[in-house]
Amino acid sequence: MAEPPAIAKSINLIPEAPITAMVDLATRAEALGFDRCWVYDEGLATRDLYVTLSAIANATSRIKLGPGITNPYTRHPAQTAAAIASVDELSEGRAFLGIGAGGSLTLDPLGIRRPRPLTAVRETIDVCRGLWSGQPVDFDGTHTQLRSARLGHGRPDIEVWLAGRGPKMLHLGGAQADGVMLDFIHQPSIADYMSLVRSGAEESNRLPRICYSTAIVNSDDDLEAVRPHMTYRLVDAPQPVKDELGIDDGAIARLRDALRGGIHVAAEHVHDDWIEPFVIAGSPQECARELGDLVEQHGFEEFLLPVFDLPDPGAYLGRVASALADL
Helix, strand or coil, rough: CCCCCCCEEEEECCCCCHHEEEEEEEEHHHHHHEEEEECCCHHHHCCCHHHHHHHHHHHHCCCCCECCCCCCCCCHHHHHHHHHHHHHCCCCCCEEECCCCCCCCCEEECCCCCHHHHHHHHHHHHHHHHHCCCEEEEEECCCCCEEECCCCCCCCCEEEEEECCCCHHHHHHHHHHCCEEEECCCCHHHHHHHHHHHHHHHHHHHCCEEEEECCCEHHHHHHHHHHHHHHHHHHCCCCCHHHHHCCCHHHHHHHHHHHHCCHHHHHHHCCHHHHHCCCCEEHHHHHHHHHHHHHHHHHCEEEEEEEEECCCCHHHHHHHHHCCCCC
16 A cells, blocks of 8 residues: 655745844754744734745745735735735745734734634635736625726636634535645644545635644744744634633733733733644654654644744754654
8 A cells, every 4th residue: 555645845934023033043953853933923013025035935945925914904906916926926836825814913013903714714814816817806795896907917727725713604615625634733622624625626616725833942042932822812712612622701811911022922821731732742752753643633634833922943844854754
């Protein structure tokens, strides 16, 4: 019997550090054999997404590039289509779009509400694909309107990846996206999330790829790097997950209020047992075995490693790449 194909391995960079540091990490990832570089789009909390992606494109030659993730609210969907097409041109065909509804870390400081997120994401996908076709687009949606809009530098087959946690959003990902990224999913709920994606795929006769993303935690330093980034994830988590973790409305209110001072201030309100069900923890070998079991159980085709603020993120990349080399 033939061996199953190796799972693709990717990184997700949150550009809190200078862009030059992000470029160094991306080039290191490419040298280590990572297949895709996602870059967070978190509004004012990070460096600009498209400036960072452009700098990485100029410094690399193979790794695929895209948002991990962007949203329909901070930019007009047509501007997102143009930006992705521009990165694709600059990188000679390596760009993809990662799209989701956007979360509190990005939208709250800008005073942006999130009306009808499912509709907004669906329309963004339709608008981007329409513009990438090179044909004039008229679009009269709830969230987006276009009048004879045309983009002259798109590629029709740019991949669209959707990230989400809600049932309807996951169903949409299965139905319309080329891939679905499951980011920091409460592990006991993974099978339920996968069934939602597959139900959407079956209805539309699609076969989207599935990317699973979470942190690999080998040490106390790794855990502390994750803690600030659980703040907004817990605030935005589905209510059943909060209930299972014992996170009541008061705890969420305290987290949301503390986030006004930034994720590192809010991190002190995040308990270890709230983090553990979302990450893969242990020695490098133990983490590799656990991830291998999850891949076999759920059929993931890509693993996405988020890279947060660590003392030596390059060493972290090398350690994880070595541990996961046989997957």
